[in-house]
Amino acid sequence: MARITYIEHDGREHVVEVKNGLSVMEGAIRNNVPGIDADCGGACACATCHVYVDEAFQAETGRASAMEESMLDFAENVQPNSRLSCQIRVSDDLDGLIVRLPENQH
Template identity: 85%
Template structure:
């Protein structure tokens, strides 16, 4: 299991254990973390699972694919560390990952 910290826009933290192989989005949904809508269910087709990856974890989570970058055009307040959480696969190497959630997903 990898421990992932999801930080809501208001600063509320949710630390959850996520099974390797799942996405960061699935970890949030399965643990009832508010702020990730995931309208498309993880198909990289809606941008409602937008997160900001903590700077210390940007290299470990990798760069977004061309398709993900295209979908990020639909997210609000995109920053250089923006990712779609459905596209980040959890592994033991991501134990301790911190992501912040935007104020809203639409």
């Protein structure tokens, strides 16, 4: 289980524990974290679970796949640390992960 901090665009923080094997997106949805819409339910078919991964965890979360990079083309304000949270699997290595949410997902 990993403790993940989701920081909304306005600075509000939500610290939740997420079971290993779930995605960062699923952790947000199951804990009612606002700002992650997940319109496609985690199928990497939209960009409504866009997050910015904290620098300290970029190596642990890995690189975006080609499919994920294609979907990020639909996200607003994409940065080098942008990821789709549905594509980041939670493990003990992600304990302490911080992700920041964009101003909007559409």
